[in-house]
Amino acid sequence: MLNIHWIDIVIVVISVAFTLGAGFYFAHRQKSSDQYFSGSKTIPAWAIGISIFATLISSVTFLAYPAAAYKSNWILLVQGLMVPIVLIGLVWVIVPLFRKVIRLSTYEYFERRFSPFARLYSSVAFILTHFSKMGTVLYLVSLALATLTGIDVTTFIIGLTIIIILLTLLGGIEAVIWMDVIQGFLLIGGGLLCIGILLFKSESGAGFMIDEAFAMKKIDFGPYDFTFTELTFWVLVINGAFYALQKYGTDQTIVQRYLTAKSDKDAKKAAYIGVFASVPVWALFMLIGSLLFVFYNTGGAVLAEGLKSDQVFTYFIGTELPIGAVGLVLAALIAAAVSSLDSDMNCLAAIGVEDFYQRFNPNCTDKQRLMVGRLLVLFSGIAMLVVALLYAAWDGQGVLGVVFKLYAIFSAGIVGIFMLGLFSRRANKKGLHIGIFVCIVFTAYAVLTTTEINDSLILDFGSYNFPHHKYMLGVYSHLIVLVVGYLASFLFKSEPVKDELTIYGYFKLKNK
Structure with a gap:
């Protein structure tokens, strides 16, 4: 050219x-x-x-x-x-x-x-x-x-x-x-x-x-x-x-x-x-x-x-x-x-x-x-x-289609982890681990029911396939970690969390 x-x-x-x-x-x-x-x-x-x-x-x-x-x-x-x-x-x-x-x-x-x-x-x-x-x-x-x-x-x-x-x-x-x-x-x-x-x-x-x-x-x-x-x-x-x-x-x-x-x-x-x-x-x-x-x-x-x-x-x-x-x-x-x-x-x-x-x-x-x-x-x-x-x-x-799909499955919800740690004193590691597990399962379902190979979906659940645009998948994964992780934390005894690791530590220092 x-x-x-x-x-x-x-x-x-x-x-x-x-x-x-x-x-x-x-x-x-x-x-x-x-x-x-x-x-x-x-x-x-x-x-x-x-x-x-x-x-x-x-x-x-x-x-x-x-x-x-x-x-x-x-x-x-x-x-x-x-x-x-x-x-x-x-x-x-x-x-x-x-x-x-x-x-x-x-x-x-x-x-x-x-x-x-x-x-x-x-x-x-x-x-x-x-x-x-x-x-x-x-x-x-x-x-x-x-x-x-x-x-x-x-x-x-x-x-x-x-x-x-x-x-x-x-x-x-x-x-x-x-x-x-x-x-x-x-x-x-x-x-x-x-x-x-x-x-x-x-x-x-x-x-x-x-x-x-x-x-x-x-x-x-x-x-x-x-x-x-x-x-x-x-x-x-x-x-x-x-x-x-x-x-x-x-x-x-x-x-x-x-x-x-x-x-x-x-x-x-x-x-x-x-x-x-x-x-x-x-x-x-x-x-x-x-x-x-x-x-x-x-x-x-x-x-x-x-x-x-x-x-x-x-x-x-x-x-x-x-x-x-x-x-x-x-x-x-x-x-x-x-x-x-x-x-x-x-x-x-x-x-x-x-x-x-x-x-x-x-x-x-x-x-x-x-x-x-x-x-x-x-x-x-x-x-x-x-x-x-x-x-x-x-x-x-x-070529990297498979890599992107694997990343979507196994690395979803990072923002959810961050928000859970920053905004909640109650959230604990066991609750978070449950949230991550649920997030991985959900993301796998969403990816597999929307990905085609040879014009056929890998998994086809009909009307139960993931219905929304692919950009919403990341949003839902973060929210799942945040909500499930927070609620699951109530099932376990929480250790005290240092305020410096949450947003409340910032306010405490600011008000001194």
């Missing part, structure tokens, strides 16, 4: 070289495992906030949001709009809680509040979901680059893996955060450039483009029917609230950022910056998709026949952007992948060291922790590479 000009190649090469340079620059500072995973605690709040933003805005956002808006409207943005609402309500207690009661792993809180099983269950859930996500992100960005350049997708998969491993392996969390800052601004620049060209390339002008997007209902959040069987505004409102809780209260990639800040105040400020930067950028890429639809359906340009909605943005980049702009957008696309994947790799290594290696080797030295952490970064990078190559070998046809 695209014969890249040498100027575009130079822009991309400089961007990649700068990324690798950051890894080498910070390499000499990584003398301890705390430094490697938590940094020097001298990173300013604004930088941590931009790093949170860059972690949330992956290349999936760069590619999938325009495709979603082009195909439908902005309904998927509703999930993101719920994040600041939930965050404002809870960040004031979440941040000091984690900074006080955990050393590094988010899931240490679950052990201190409930049991080692709760910690290991949550850790495995995080590991499974992020391994699946990493391979998907790497494949998608490599496929887009291959489509634009004509170079084989495998070349990009291997090349990007090497870059991301080197950055994360050498520089630790400090290199990850500072490169996220650069890559975050690059991502914003790439999106704004595409918006500018779409708005002003048409002879009708920017006002016409926006008016037509509204008239064609490409800037809309419907349908607004109050039903859970279809993807509606209300389904995503509810799903988005739990997504926000899961991301900011139980996800290691975000919680680990809280620990790198100098103080609770800086950590809270970083969380706000990350969220309030993310929402406008999510909207920016939705707007790109809406304008692409107007651009290709009102005579602005001719779209090649046979293209799917998720290929239109790539086609636009390859055929409409001028020399130099193409290089900037390609660099932004790579930056979006790097800023998400380097965070995942560092956090997976942190979880591996803290929740597993140190548990089974309690007398290990800090030097051993650091060595194992780096080995786990390398291992996670190789695993990511293998998953992406599987996608390439199967032309992206759902």
